[in-house]
Amino acid sequence: MPPFDKREYESRVRRTKAAMAEADIDTLISTSPGNMNWLTGYDGWSFYVHQMAVTAQKLDRPLWIGRGLDLAGARLTCWLGEAELEGYSDDYLQSKENHPMAFCAEMLRAHGLDRGRIAVEMDDWYFTGLALDTLRRELPNAEIVDAEFLVDWVRIVKSPAEIAVMEEASRIAERVMQAAIDAIRPGVRQCDAVAEVYAAQMRGTEKFGGDYPACAPAMPMGEMAAAPHFTWTDAPFETGSATNMELAGCRHRYHSAICRTVQLGPAPAKLADLAKLVGEAFEASLDAIEPGVTCEAVAEACQAVFRRGGHEKPTRMGYAIGLNYPPDWGERTASMRAGDRTVLKPGMAFHVIPALWLDDWGYILSETVVVTETGCRSLVECPRELVVKT
Amino acid sequence: MPPFDKREYESRVRRTKAAMAEADIDTLISTSPGNMNWLTGYDGWSFYVHQMAVTAQKLDRPLWIGRGLDLAGARLTCWLGEAELEGYSDDYLQSKENHPMAFCAEMLRAHGLDRGRIAVEMDDWYFTGLALDTLRRELPNAEIVDAEFLVDWVRIVKSPAEIAVMEEASRIAERVMQAAIDAIRPGVRQCDAVAEVYAAQMRGTEKFGGDYPACAPAMPMGEMAAAPHFTWTDAPFETGSATNMELAGCRHRYHSAICRTVQLGPAPAKLADLAKLVGEAFEASLDAIEPGVTCEAVAEACQAVFRRGGHEKPTRMGYAIGLNYPPDWGERTASMRAGDRTVLKPGMAFHVIPALWLDDWGYILSETVVVTETGCRSLVECPRELVVKT
Numbered sequence: 179m180p181p182f183d184k185r186e187y188e189s190r191v192r193r194t195k196a197a198m199a200e201a202d203i204d205t206l207i208s209t210s211p212g213n214m215n216w217l218t219g220y221d222g223w224s225f226y227v228h229q230m231a232v233t234a235q236k237l238d239r240p241l242w243i244g245r246g247l248d249l250a251g252a253r254l255t256c257w258l259g260e261a262e263l264e265g266y267s268d269d270y271l272q273s274k275e276n277h278p279m280a281f282c283a284e285m286l287r288a289h290g291l292d293r294g295r296i297a298v299e300m301d302d303w304y305f306t307g308l309a310l311d312t313l314r315r316e317l318p319n320a321e322i323v324d325a326e327f328l329v330d331w332v333r334i335v336k337s338p339a340e341i342a343v344m345e346e347a348s349r350i351a352e353r354v355m356q357a358a359i360d361a362i363r364p365g366v367r368q369c370d371a372v373a374e375v376y377a378a379q380m381r382g383t384e385k386f387g388g389d390y391p392a393c394a395p396a397m398p399m400g401e402m403a404a405a406p407h408f409t410w411t412d413a414p415f416e417t418g419s420a421t422n423m424e425l426a427g428c429r430h431r432y433h434s435a436i437c438r439t440v441q442l443g444p445a446p447a448k449l450a451d452l453a454k455l456v457g458e459a460f461e462a463s464l465d466a467i468e469p470g471v472t473c474e475a476v477a478e479a480c481q482a483v484f485r486r487g488g489h490e491k492p493t494r495m496g497y498a499i500g501l502n503y504p505p506d507w508g509e510r511t512a513s514m515r516a517g518d519r520t521v522l523k524p525g526m527a528f529h530v531i532p533a534l535w536l537d538d539w540g541y542i543l544s545e546t547v548v549v550t551e552t553g554c555r556s557l558v559e560c561p562r563e564l565v566v567k568t
Numbered sequence: 569m570p571p572f573d574k575r576e577y578e579s580r581v582r583r584t585k586a587a588m589a590e591a592d593i594d595t596l597i598s599t600s601p602g603n604m605n606w607l608t609g610y611d612g613w614s615f616y617v618h619q620m621a622v623t624a625q626k627l628d629r630p631l632w633i634g635r636g637l638d639l640a641g642a643r644l645t646c647w648l649g650e651a652e653l654e655g656y657s658d659d660y661l662q663s664k665e666n667h668p669m670a671f672c673a674e675m676l677r678a679h680g681l682d683r684g685r686i687a688v689e690m691d692d693w694y695f696t697g698l699a700l701d702t703l704r705r706e707l708p709n710a711e712i713v714d715a716e717f718l719v720d721w722v723r724i725v726k727s728p729a730e731i732a733v734m735e736e737a738s739r740i741a742e743r744v745m746q747a748a749i750d751a752i753r754p755g756v757r758q759c760d761a762v763a764e765v766y767a768a769q770m771r772g773t774e775k776f777g778g779d780y781p782a783c784a785p786a787m788p789m790g791e792m793a794a795a796p797h798f799t800w801t802d803a804p805f806e807t808g809s810a811t812n813m814e815l816a817g818c819r820h821r822y823h824s825a826i827c828r829t830v831q832l833g834p835a836p837a838k839l840a841d842l843a844k845l846v847g848e849a850f851e852a853s854l855d856a857i858e859p860g861v862t863c864e865a866v867a868e869a870c871q872a873v874f875r876r877g878g879h880e881k882p883t884r885m886g887y888a889i890g891l892n893y894p895p896d897w898g899e900r901t902a903s904m905r906a907g908d909r910t911v912l913k914p915g916m917a918f919h920v921i922p923a924l925w926l927d928d929w930g931y932i933l934s935e936t937v938v939v940t941e942t943g944c945r946s947l948v949e950c951p952r953e954l955v956v957k958t
Contacts, residue, residue, distance in 0.1 A: 222797040223784050226693075226896035247883050247925065251795035268883045272900050274716075277691075300698040301667075303616075307700030308691035308714065324698065326664075369770050369777025376766035380759050387759025387802040390784045394613050405641035407612040412777040493637050493658045504894040506616035510662050535637065 180219030180257050181430040182339055187257045190217060190333070191240060194233055197332050204294035205234040206325055207282065207313075209304040211503035213329040215431055218242050218258055222251040225304055225503060227271060228278035234291050241289070243282050245271065279309045283316035292317050297325035303505060330511045334498050335525040340432065341548055344500065344527060348434035348546065348557035350388045350427025354378045355436050355558075358397070358425060359565055362440050364417045368410040372397060375425060382429070391426040391433055392507040398422055403439075404538045417443040422533075422542045426507060433499055433507040434557050435529045437544035440565040452534060452541045453564035455487040459532040460543050460562065463495060463514070467528075467547065467554035473518040480514070480532045489534060496530040499546055522549050527557075570609030570647050571820040572729055577647045580606060580723070581630060584623055587722050594684035595624040596715055597672065597703075599694040601893035603719040605821055608632050608648055612641040615694055615893060617661060618668035624681050631679070633672055635661065669699045673706035682707050687715035693895060720901045724888050725915040730822065731938055734890065734917060738824035738936065738947035740778045740817025744768045745826050745948075748787065748815060749955055752830050754807045758800040762787060765815060772819070781816040781823055782897040788812055793829075794928045807833040812923075812932045816897060823889055823897040824947050825919045827934035830955040842924060842931045843954035845877040849922040850933050850952065853885060853904070857918070857937065857944035863908040870904070870922045879924060886920040889936055912939050917947075 180187070194217065198206055208214055211225040217240045218231050229244035239262055242252050246265030253263065266281040286292045296317065299305050301324075314322055336344065357378035361371035375395045382388035398408040400419040415421065419442055426435040441449060459480045466479035473496075480495045496514035499507055507529075512520035514528065526549045533542035541564070545556045570577070584607065588596055598604055601615040607630045608621050619634035629652055632642050636655030643653065656671040676682045686707060689695050691714075704712055726734070747768035751761035765785045772778035788798040790809040805811065809832055816825040831839060849870045856869035863886075870885045886904035889897055897919075902910035904918065921934035931954070935946045 221799070222795065223786060223799055223895070224797040226783070226898070248795070248797055250925065250928075251798045254792060254795050254798060268905065271884070272903060298697060300701070301696045303693055303696065305697050306691045306693065307688060307695050307697055310697030310700060311690070367777055369772055372777075373767040373770035376770055377763040380763035380766055382759055382802075387757055387762075387800075390799070393616070394780045396613060402644060405612065405638070405644050407614040407638055408641045408644060409611070409613055409780070410777075412772075494661070505613070508616070513662060515658065535640070538640075 179255050181343065184257055186337060186339055187219060191233060193332050194329055195235060197328050198233070198235065198297070201297070201328060202295055203297040203323070203325065205232060205286065205291045205296045206328065207232055207296065207298050208329055209299050209309070210302045210329070211304060212431070212501050213299070216329065216333050216501055219256045220252055221255045221431065222248060224248040224251065228309065230282055232286070232291070234289070236291060237289065241285065243285055277308060277312040279312035280316050283313060286317065293319045294321070295323055296320045297323050297328065299327070300324035327511055330509050333500065334509060334511050335523055336500060336527055337525070340500065341525065343430050343432045344434055344546070344548070344557055346386055347427045347429040347432050350379065350382045350429060351425065351434040351436045351558055352560055353383065354425050354427050355423070355438060355560055358423050359440055362415050362421055362442065362567070364442055365414045367412050367414050368397060368399060369412050371415070372410050379427060386429065389428040389431060391428040392502045392504045393426065396424040401538055403540055404535055406535055415442055420449060420539065422540055424542065431501050431503065433502065434546040435499060435507060435544060436546065436558055436560065437531060437533060437542040438560070438565055439541050439543070440567060442567050444568060445564060445566050449541060450564065455483065455489070456532055456534055456541050456543050457562055459483040460530065463530050463532055464547065464554055464556070467522060467549060468552065469522055469524055469549060471522050473512050473514045473520045473522070474516050477514040477516060477518070484534070491532065491534060495532045496528045499527050499529040524549050524551050569645050571733065574647055576727060576729055577609065581623060583722050584719055585625060587718050588623065588625065588687070591687070591718060592685055593687040593713070593715065595622060595676065595681045595686045596718065597622055597686065597688050598719055599689050599699070600692045600719070601694060602821070602891050603689070606719065606723050606891055609646045610642055611645045611821065612638060614638040614641065618699065620672055622676065622681070624679070626681060627679065631675065633675055667698060667702040669702035670706050673703060676707065683709045684711070685713055686710045687713050687718065689717070690714040717901055720899050723890065724899060724901050725913055726890060726917055727915070730890065731915065733820050733822045734824055734936070734938070734947055736776055737817045737819040737822050740769065740772045740819060741815065741824040741826045741948050742950055743773065744815050744817050745813070745828060745950055748813050749830060752805050752811055752832065752957070754832055755804045757802050757804050758787060758789060759802050761805070762800050769817060776819065779818040779821060781818040782892045782894045783816065786814040791928055793930055794925055796925055805832055810839060810929065812930055814932065821891050821893065823892065824936040825889060825897060825934065826936065826948055826950065827921060827923060827932040828950070828955055829931050829933070830957060832957050834958060835954060835956050839931060840954065845873065845879070846922055846924055846931050846933050847952055849873040850920065853920050853922055854937065854944055854946065857912060857939060858942065859912055859914055859939060861912050863902050863904045863910045863912070864906050867904040867906060867908070874924070881922065881924060885922050886918045889917055889919040914939050914941050
């Protein structure tokens with residue numbers, strides 16, 4: 179049932195344990211649904227309750243710990259055996275008395291894992307302040323440390339099997355972008371265009387269907403286009419307005435993100451000029467990407483183009499992307515920005531997004547790109563231009 | 569731009585401050601995107617970075633604190649003035665050195681709010697362990713305490729304006745369920761049916777469009793129907809199989825959730841029997857709901873029916889629902905289960921879900937219901953039966 183074969187998962191666990199050994203970590207509690215999926219195969223919309231994967235030097239395979247109600251889903255989707263699945267009762271659900279992290283601590287004790295250095299994903303969205311305090315109270319004999327996105331850093335280099343799934347996500351992303359471009363017409367309500375986008379995301383291709391991306395489509399129009407994370411309204415698209423679209427295709431939780439801007443009616447000169455500049459910055463970024471180069475060098479290549487055009491981009495030019503769950507398809511590891519000395523390696527994947535948001539407008543262009551042995555390769559095929567519909 | 573008028577927001581802040589006073593809280597940091605929206609109006613898919621609303625006895629209106637890039641969205645969607653919006657630079661974004669909670673602490677100092685009892689939403693998904701440790705380090709003169717879902721408890725009673733929006737969400741939910749029932753046919757890929765569901769969710773009605781629900785559609789079929797939070801696959805629906813659908817309509821972030829089961833081909837006797845029992849349990853739950861009754865009494869009324877049929881439901885029969893963001897449309901306050909002594913009041917809204925998941929199958933039926941002065945009222949109109957398509 180999980181989308182990869184057993185050897186892929188075994189290799190993941192092996193590499194994770196090696197990284198743990200290097201960081202002197204005995205046991206790692208992963209609450210990130212993306213990391214849980216990557217380690218165990220588990221897939222389900224159950225991350226609104228506490229759940230975790232436990233990887234330990236002492237254990238051959240990870241433990242899945244979650245709500246008892248979700249054991250059926252764990253049996254269906256994990257590569258693990260029954261002995262590695264532990265479900266807590268609803269007494270632990272949103273209860274003032276019993277926190278699921280206390281159940282987790284009990285499971286660690288049962289497996290002899292309640293001592294030594296135990297790492298947690300301290301800044302992961304699914305690891306709350308109360309989860310931390312509960313673990314500290316329940317594991318008095320352990321030293322609790324921050325894993326600092328250890329699993330995310332191990333999985334930043336994708337296997338060929340993972341890249342193949344990202345290629346499928348990219349076939350979906352191309353269709354999604356085309357559906358959006360087709361749907362945006364004067365008088366069409368924004369919500370109706372978004373309906374077409376979502377339908378294309380799930381329909382996928384004739385050969386394979388799509389999965390829900392970790393972020394909602396962002397399609398702000400007109401004055402809202404300056405607000406990159408504004409979603410949509412019921413208002414109709416208007417002639418003379420530009421819409422900034424940040425969309426994605428998703429397959430088996432792997433993403434291919436893509437941005438384009440659509441102008442209804444002739445493009446104002448200043449938008450056309452910005453589109454040209456951002457286009458050049460995008461190409462400069464791609465030209466700069468190759469193994470051995472740092473993320474900040476790529477950002478600088480991009481920034482140099484912006485500066486030539488009289489701009490300075492205050493936000494990052496790209497970030498690692500791959501397997502994830504809401505709220506983010508980004509991997510929270512490497513970012514293309516000044517100060518990020520991550521060295522590029524073949525198999526890394528980035529959402530390269532040299533978008534510029536100005537006072538009350540903006541222009542966006544992006545694609546998902548994989549680092550190859552000699553440079554990089556965009557996963558999507560889509561004209562890199564301002565889309566003008568007249 | 570925010571969907572409610574200023575007086576509604578002022579009343580929310582007033583009621584929140586009263587609850588804070590009762591709990592001896594000087595300043596409250598809300599990281600929950602739902603609570604942020606409820607207090608400030610802020611709406612955007614930016615909750616993959618740290619952001620917060622600060623409500624203080626000392627301040628008339630809340631502060632919005634978020635990423636600088638999202639200030640444009642805050643200006644568009646909040647009822648606040650420029651002086652109440654604070655954006656941090658990208659130096660704080662996913663950085664090892666600078667955590668956004670350190671910026672938050674700086675803002676608290678700037679407003680003279682860094683002393684006294686400061687409450688945080690300790691078990692909120694968007695309040696990480698690292699956020700907690702950072703605040704503790706940066707606010708040495710404050711006593712940091714758990715707000716214990718204070719805002720969520722204040723907003724459990726909805727205003728007439730909020731109920732009106734939930735009515736709109738319910739009009740969408742009815743169309744969503746019908747779209748799902750229409751789409752599920754033998755040979756249709758599950759992903760294609762899900763595409764129709766998503767499209768209906770966004771399209772809404774002719775009068776108003778929809779918003780993305782806080783949970784993905786769950787439509788597990790056949791053996792997967794025992795796994796309530798399994799989403800979907802590319803496999804086609806099969807004659808003889810049942811699909812358990814948990815869906816919602818969403819409007820301005822308010823939800824109306826609804827569950828039904830679809831059987832393709834004649835229903836096996838055991839499924840028809842279970843459907844009858846769950847239907848009776850649902851009606852018994854609704855009959856039990858009225859002001860003054862406790863959540864556990866409603867659960868017991870439901871459980872009594874199950875017991876008569878030889879079942880015992882181990883999970884809750886319902887939970888508070890309303891305004892929210894991924895990963896959950898539930899409000900994490902009241903649950904209909906033994907031990908929950910929450911007393912029902914007019915204006916509370918619940919997703920009443922007396923679903924039964926058995927070993928490798930199940931049957932689900934649910935609606936979103938509002939407590940009235942004399943009883944309760946379901947917000948959706950949809951036949952309460954097993955849907956059999958032959």
